[in-house]
Amino acid sequence: MKTHILFDFDGTLVDSAPAILNCFECVLQAHGLDACRSIDASLIGPPLRQTLEILSGQSDPAVLDALGASFKDIYDTQACLQTPAYAACQDVLTQLHAQGFTLGIATNKRLLPTRRIIAALGWEALFAEVFASDSLPQRYTDKSGMIAALLHDFEIAPAAALYVGDTEADGRAAAANDVAFWPVAWGYGRFSAQEQPLQTMQELLERLVSA
Incomplete structure (x- = not known):
């Protein structure tokens, strides 16, 4: 019996890519750097510093500190508040909460913007x-x-928990803790039909109820 439903955040509950990718572009431009690779949705997920290092091609800690500070200033003050939830998330999360499931988030996003987005969406009580x-x-x-x-x-x-996420890395993290993992089809990762990713948030609710 699953009593705790844990969620990844970016790519699972919210579509954070447009705001984050725009911030990466602004940061590189502000520091006079060119991107070492394309700025696309595949950058979403890993920790910020790791992504900035890959994107900028810089390894100097001082440079990465400066890039990170610029990103946080732009993203935390304005951009993060423009992050929309995926379809049906509000309704399904509300129903899960009402049915007695304890909901949690485990995300590679930083805590400040995560909490600001949660507040902006009206999800704090969930x-x-x-x-x-x-x-x-x-x-x-x-x-x-x-x-x-x-x-x-x-x-x-672990047997009472379920982790819902959009990447293979999410699945590996869950498996490392003996927690069941349900992938979603709408995020930034890709799963085969054999892995049976959830096609909608409503399907998550249906599977839990029938389990």
């Missing part, structure tokens, strides 16, 4: 647990560790 890449940096450095910390802190048995 999520009991929100863990982000920088929530507990002394305890984890990746999503596997993040999910482990969340399970530990809220005393959640």
Whole structure:
């Protein structure tokens, strides 16, 4: 019996790509740098510093610090508030919450913009647990560790949890913690038909009810 439904955020609950990609372009332009690769949705998901290093081709910590500071200033103050939820998320999350499921988030996004988006969407009362890449940096450095910390802190048995995400990395992080993983078809990752990705948020609700 699943009692805790944990979600990835970007690409699973919200379409954050347009705002994030625009910020990457603005940051590189502000620092007089050219992108080392195309700025597209495949950049969404990994931690910010890792993505900036790949995108800029820079490895100097001071340069990456400056790029990260510029990104945070642009994104946190304005851009993140333009992030829309995917279709039916509001209704399904509300129904899951009303049916007694405990909802949580485990995301590689930073905590400040994650919470600002949640507030802008009116979702604050829906999520009991929100863990982000920088929530507990002394305890984890990746999503596997993040999910482990969340399970530990809220005393959640792995068998009672389900992780919903849009990338293979999400699936590996769940598997590392013996947590069931349900992929979604609408995010930034790609899954085969054999992996049976959810086609809609409503299907998530239907599967849980029939399980």
